[in-house]
Amino acid sequence: MMLQKVCLFLLCLFVTASVGAVGPASPASAVGELKPFPQQVSYPGILKPSQVTQAAMNQAVTAYYDYWKATYLKSNLTSLPGGYYVKGDITGDPDGFTALGSSEGQGYGMIITVLMAGYDPNAKAIYDGLFKTARAYKSSGNPNLMGWVVADSKAAQGHFGSATDGDLDIAYSLILAHNQWGSGGSVNYLQEAKKMITDGIKASYVTSGYRLNLGDWDGKDALNTRPSDWMLSHLRAFYEVTGDETWIRVIDNLYDVYQQFTSTYSPNTGLISDFVVGDPPKPAPEWYLDEFKETNQYAYNASRVPLRIVMDYAFYGDPRAKALADKMAGWIKGKTGGSPANIKNGYKLDGTAFGDYATAVFVSPFISAGTANPANQAWVNAGWDWMKNKKEDYFSDSYNLLNMLFLTGNWWKPGGSPVPEAPNLALNKTTVSSTVEGVGFESGKAVDGNQMTRWASREGNDPEWIYVDLGSVQQITGVKLRWEVAYAKRYKIEISSDSGSPEHWQEVYSTSSGDGGLDEIPLAPQAARYVRMYGIERGTPYGYSLYEFEVTGQ
Structure with a gap:
């Protein structure tokens, strides 16, 4: 299956889901949000922009969300009335259909919407519409996952295979939704999350060596993996709601793969290639899976990695995440002379730029990575000023908004373990x-x-x-x-x-x-x-x- 350019279109109910001090929240809307925007969490050891007030940052997020929602959030599927999707271009073969969006975009949209609930009084209805689309456009390989293409045709529902990143974000968003609205309504968010995590993601994506493969069309013995799928804090949330130690083993293995890779190929930058293959791990070759030439470099897939790494330090305090984030942030500050506007849209693993302009999907994650070290305050401040008004296209804008939510403390950690379940009397009987x-x-x-x-x-x-x-x-x-x-x-x-x-x-x-x-x-x-x-x-x-x-x- 042809892959597209930017990643295969890429707890308790009342347990406090955040860490650190929380400022006053806006009034909850009629659907009764438990974590209404703004949550403005202060994560231990994590910087926020210091040159602006929290209120100003919150206002910047809501203004950007209003723009993003008006531009990309759509509900015009004649083949699925009531279904929402995030409109975005894809590259790759839509197999005769007119592609409107992807599972990657669906995952971004579901996380954004649940985090903006309370500000947006229609967030729950929109979220449920996005989930309706995710379920209707099930994967041809595993019906517990989403096919990677959204097209306005009944025939597209169940036609396409899956993409790992979209499903990880969708399942994670269901945990957030359970924390936000509870699971007693028309959708049992927690049950849907557990089913998707175990019968979808674990069944199809976790390999025998505890890596994550590329889709449900990929093998369980695969060594090829996409680092932009290494959503470590998502995997910890999966562990918390399932109690399945598999997720801890996957996290530990992915850190090992990252450290082996960087020690050999990028010891001075901490960068990782769009695709990683082999054991010991190495960059995939150019034109891997016919995506684009730079699949062996830090390009449009890997550009998302710094956010995924630093969130594991912010939410769960893993020192391995801090070490990687510090290395990447320290290198990019030096490379750009401390000016985020000098970041380029593509680097070789040794730090040589091959890109020629700054785009948010490269800039914003590097700003987020900088939040793990107090030495980076000026970098974080300059980055916020650059990114808060940057408007480009679906991919960059969606990922920019996710970084803005993190930087302002409005991407909160989902609640811990679910209510203890009754014992399994059948175990080993x-x-x-x-x-x-x-x-x-x-x-x-x-x-x-x-x-x-x-x-x-x-x-x-x-x-x-x-x-x-x-x-x-x-x-x-x-x-x-x-x-x-x-x-x-x-x-x-x-x-x-x-x-x-x-x-x-x-x-x-x-x-x-x-x-x-x-x-x-x-x-x-x-x-x-x-x-x-x-x-x-x-x-x-x-x-x-x-x-x-x-x-x-x-």
Whole structure:
């Protein structure tokens, strides 16, 4: 699949989601924002522009948002009434469609909108419209992800493969939305986030070596990766809402890859190439994946990296992020004589410029990187003055606004862990299944707590079943089924309290519209020793397959 120029179109409800002192917020709108703009957080160890007041910075953000919204936020899809999208050009092959936007733009728009809620009284309606589009234009490879192209055609919905960056931003925005509005409305933001994180992003993008690949069309053993996708603070938020240690392993590995890369190719600049390949990591060759010539340099993909790095220091205090941000900021200050207007739109890894003008998608992230060190106050001040009125195109303007939100403290850290969930009574308990596909797919794989292993039945048979023995009669309150691609369209949940082997099954839940992914099934508290998933009709030509079969209880 052809990729476009700038990255494949690139907690508790009441827990305080910010750190440091927070100034007065504007009145919440009728939908009841919990984190209304302006939040104006002061992050520990992070500078803000010091030559202007907080109120003036907030006003600059709202003025820029009004411009951005009027210019790029659209709801004119005849093929999806009520669906919003962020209008932006793409490069790459739209496969006969007229491309209007991308998953990259959708992710930017969803983060911006949720952070501007409270200032914009229509933010929630707009956000839900953006989410509607993200879900309608699902990826052809994994329906829990978004296809990378938005076009005004029903045929475009489900036609395109995905792009990693857009999905990471979309999933992260859902966590922000849960913090902003709660998840008790028409969209359960937290549940949607968890499903997308685990059944979409983890299932398709996390490689066996704990890198992030390029899309759901890419391999799980891939070594190629795009550093602009390394949204480290996003990944920490994923960990906080799922409790899945996979995300910590990915974070640690990406830091290792970055440090190995820079020690060899950019020890004096801290720069990284648009694409990284191999082990040990090295720059991708020129014209990688037919994107553009400079895929082996610091170009329009990698230009976004400094913001992604410094946010992990601002929000979570990781010293590795500070070290990288300080190196990049120190180098670019020296390169430009302390003048952000002298930044160019492209650098070789050794710091030699090949670009010829300053554009916000290069300038603003370098300003954000400078906030991690008090020696950079004049740099941050000059950068703010340069960027606050800079208006160019969809890509630069959207990323400029994200940096403005960070620099003013109006991109707040999402809340921590969700409310503690009921224990999983099925974990590592005895299981029995009707059939097994083969070695490595035994029934016990569904209760081992490892979301990379799975039980699979023989292909092509109905009905099939799997049950877990809780060991004794327990008070159960729900079931969670995390399906692999081979899911049940029609199935029921049954329980038994027999001693010995179960003989008398009682139906407690059934559905005929299963669609795979994560099924969270609440049950009225009741006694059971055995819990069974009884598959009646397959949703695919294959068999039935579960990554995890959980039983929650008291």
